[in-house]
Structure formats: structure tokens, C-alpha cells
Amino acid sequence: MKTTNFLIIAVLSFCLSANxxxxxxxxxxxxxxxxxxxxxxxxxxxxxxxxxxKIVSEIVNAVGIQKNFIIKSSDCKNALATTDNGERYILYNTSFLENFKKDARTKWAAYCVMAHEIGHHLNGHSFKVTDNRKRKSMELEADIFAGSVLYTLGASLEEAKAGIDLLQSNGESETHPPARARAEAIASGWKKKEETQRGRQSDIIVPEESESHRRTEDRTPPKKHTEEKVQPTPPAPDIEPLTTVSDQLMANNLVGFWTTSFFNVEGNLVTTNVGLYANYTMGVDVYTNGNLTNSVMEAWGIQNGHLIEMEVSGVYYKYSVEFSGNDTAILTFKETNGIALVPIGTVFTYVRFQP
Ligand SMILES: [Zn+2]
Known part of the structure; x- marks a missing residue:
């Protein structure tokens, strides 16, 4: 009896540990x-x-993207980004990461490693590239991305560079630029992000409430950044007034600043920052591969649980909205009377950000 029990336990624990x-x-x-x-x-x-x-989740949330890779620990040398059987992977070596944090004397060194690898995936790098010059520029792109992410997450410039500074003695290799170039790439990504955020803050004004939207007068309008060029005033959204409590709650919840990133059909990284103001105007800034490529004012509203975005021309886009907590909004593109730039059914995950 005892033996049988032992066997069962042994088999069970084997299954458990295998799992x-x-x-x-x-x-x-x-x-x-x-x-x-x-x-x-x-x-x-x-x-x-x-x-x-946790590190990977924080990075992915800070950038407002969907995680499109699998993270695993492995017997690799330090960390790497790759694909296998159509799956994207990030592999990291546990001992390397532990020592790297310890030697750099900051947890941000580990964030730097992960952000660098995520940067390879987000920049759409082909891992098959054999040209050494191209390889090195890919490494620097991943470092710029890491610097930008580290700023967003709250690392100082010194903390952001601490990890790379440890590599100073390694010098240049066939595939990797010298550490001083990499430190500068991180610094430039960090600084660019700081400037963008600062620029937004200094542009902030409080919007005047429009006559047609007095229904929101009991709310304090959020701060609004001005556009450099004069924008035409968007028309009032041609939608029913908010009738249901849930629509009103959704409208209240949506007021603020949201960001999302995705790859367009050309493989470019597109980041959309949206400010939804309580007076039902919205500012939309579109960045392509980190450069501001479009900036417009539009109108928005809520109708039967759907977010309506309306351009000055009267073209509207309709999305269903679901929230995951207060800071994540999942928008599914439902219909438009204009030209759809993405297929109906496309899902965008927006996360709240502080401009
Ligand atoms: Zn790399």
C-alpha cells in the first residue's frame, strides 16, 4: 500500500515538475x-x-503596443531577439541579467537589455542581415528605442546608460558598434523623448468650452496642447446627445490622453497620440518611426457604447470601446463613411499617458 502511494506521488510530482x-x-x-x-x-x-x-510588461505598456513575442530564459550568452517557426522570441540569460544589474548598480540595466531586444522586434529588423554596417545600424536603432523607453519609465540619463557603460571595455565587434556609440544612441533616444514630453507640456493651454457642448460644463476640462499651425474648427459631431448613463460614464472615462502603436502595411511603426477633451474636440498626433507626420484637430462623441471620431471634412470613424482598468481602452474599428485605412475589425489597444 505504501509503495503504491509513493508511486502515485512520484508520478504526480513528475508530471507537475514537467509542467x-x-x-x-x-x-x-x-x-x-x-x-x-x-x-x-x-x-x-x-x-x-x-x-x-514584469519588465517586459512595463515596457510594452509604456509604449502602448501589443506584445508580439515570447520571452524565455535560455542558455544564450546574454540576450537575443529572434524568430523560430514564425514565432518571435526574446531569450535572455538569467545569470547575465543578474550580474549586469549588480555591476551597473541599477535595475535599469535589465530594462535596457529587454528594451533593446524589444526594439529589434518593433523596428521590424530582419535577423538574417549579414552586412556588418547594416547590422551595426540595427543595433543602434535598438539602443535609441531603449533610451526612449527608459526615459518614459522614469530612468535618469545616467541610469539609462549605466548598462552600456559597462561594455566600454568590449569595444567594437563584427556585429556591434563600439560601446561609446551605443551609449550615445541610448542618450539620444532618452533626450528625444524628454524633449517631446517637455514640448507637449510647454504647449499646454486650457481650452475654451464651445457653446454647443455646455452639457459638460460641470467637468473641469483637461489641459490641451496647442497645434503650431492654425487648425480649422471641427464640426460638432453629428450624433445623438448622450442619453444613457453608461454612455456618459464612458465619455467621462475617455477624457484624457491616450497612445497606441502598431505597424502599418509598409512595416513602419506608427504611434498615435490622442487627446480627448471634455468639450468633445480631440487632438490627434501621428508619429511614423518616431517622427511627427500628422497633427490634426477633430471632434469626438459617444453613441450607444461606440466612440465616434469625426474629421473636419465630416468623415467619421466608429469604434466599439472596452476598458481594461482605467488606463487601457480597447477600440475595435467598426465602420466609416470615408476610406478605411485599416480593415474593419482592427483592434487598437490604447493606454493612458501624461503629456
Ligand atoms: Zn541587439
Whole structure:
């Protein structure tokens, strides 16, 4: 009896441990590592630590993107971004990450590593590139992205660069630029982000409430940044007044600043920052690969649980809205009377941000 019990327990615990410590082998033909080239092709991968998961989530949320990769710990040299069987991966070495944080004396060193690898995926880098000059510029792009993310998350410039500064002695390799160039790439990404945020703050004014939207007069309008060029006044949205309590709640909840990023059909990273003001005007800033490419004022409103966005021309876009907590809004594109730039049904995840 005792033996049987023991066997059952042994079998059970084997199953449990096999489940908990699931490990798989992935073959990496091409990758972009954090530092230096990878010599191996086959990597054993393991479930990522909660800490690694948390870092990645914070980065992804800060940028307002959907996570399009799988994070695993592995026996790689430091960290790398790659694809295997059509899946995007980020692999990292636990000991490397621990030592890197310790040596740099800041947790931001670990964020820098992860943001760098995420930057490879978000910049749509091809890991098959063999031209060394191109490889090096890809590394610098990933570092610029990391610098920008680190600013957003609250790291100082010194903290943002602390990790890369440790690599100073490594010098230039076949695939990676010298550390001083990488430190400058991080600094430039960090500074650019700071300037963008500062610029927004100094442009802030409080909007005057329009006559047609007195229904919101009991609310304090949020701050609004002015546009450099004079924008035409958008028409009042041609929608029913808010009738249901849930529509009113949704409108209140949507007032504020939201951002989302996605790749367009050309493979460019598009970031849309939207300010929804209590007087039912909205400012839309579109960045393509980090450069401001469009900035317009429009109108918005809520109708039967749908967000209506209306351009000055009268073209409208309709989205269903779901919230995940107070700071994430999931918008599904439903219809337009204009030309749809994305397919009906496209889902955008917006996260709240402070301009
Ligand atoms: Zn890299």
C-alpha cells in the first residue's frame, strides 16, 4: 500500500515538475544579441522569471503596443531577439541579467537589455542581415528605442546608460558598434523623448468650452496642447446627445490622453497620440518611426457604447470601446463613411499617458 502511494506521488510530482519547468529546445539560425555574436544555434529555453515578465510588461505598456513575442530564459550568452517557426522570441540569460544589474548598480540595466531586444522586434529588423554596417545600424536603432523607453519609465540619463557603460571595455565587434556609440544612441533616444514630453507640456493651454457642448460644463476640462499651425474648427459631431448613463460614464472615462502603436502595411511603426477633451474636440498626433507626420484637430462623441471620431471634412470613424482598468481602452474599428485605412475589425489597444 505504501509503495503504491509513493508511486502515485512520484508520478504526480513528475508530471507537475514537467509542467512547471517545461523546457524546450529552439534552433536559432539568425538573431540580434545584446552584445557580441552568438556562436550557438541551439538553445534550451525555460519559463521566464516573474521579474523578466514584469519588465517586459512595463515596457510594452509604456509604449502602448501589443506584445508580439515570447520571452524565455535560455542558455544564450546574454540576450537575443529572434524568430523560430514564425514565432518571435526574446531569450535572455538569467545569470547575465543578474550580474549586469549588480555591476551597473541599477535595475535599469535589465530594462535596457529587454528594451533593446524589444526594439529589434518593433523596428521590424530582419535577423538574417549579414552586412556588418547594416547590422551595426540595427543595433543602434535598438539602443535609441531603449533610451526612449527608459526615459518614459522614469530612468535618469545616467541610469539609462549605466548598462552600456559597462561594455566600454568590449569595444567594437563584427556585429556591434563600439560601446561609446551605443551609449550615445541610448542618450539620444532618452533626450528625444524628454524633449517631446517637455514640448507637449510647454504647449499646454486650457481650452475654451464651445457653446454647443455646455452639457459638460460641470467637468473641469483637461489641459490641451496647442497645434503650431492654425487648425480649422471641427464640426460638432453629428450624433445623438448622450442619453444613457453608461454612455456618459464612458465619455467621462475617455477624457484624457491616450497612445497606441502598431505597424502599418509598409512595416513602419506608427504611434498615435490622442487627446480627448471634455468639450468633445480631440487632438490627434501621428508619429511614423518616431517622427511627427500628422497633427490634426477633430471632434469626438459617444453613441450607444461606440466612440465616434469625426474629421473636419465630416468623415467619421466608429469604434466599439472596452476598458481594461482605467488606463487601457480597447477600440475595435467598426465602420466609416470615408476610406478605411485599416480593415474593419482592427483592434487598437490604447493606454493612458501624461503629456
Ligand atoms: Zn541587439
Amino acid at each position: 512547471t519547468f517545461a523546457q524546450e529546445l529552439i534552433t536559432v539560425k539568425h538573431s540580434c544579441s545584446f552584445d557580441g555574436a552568438e556562436l550557438n544555434e541551439d538553445f534550451y529555453t525555460f519559463e521566464a522569471s516573474s521579474e523578466a515578465d
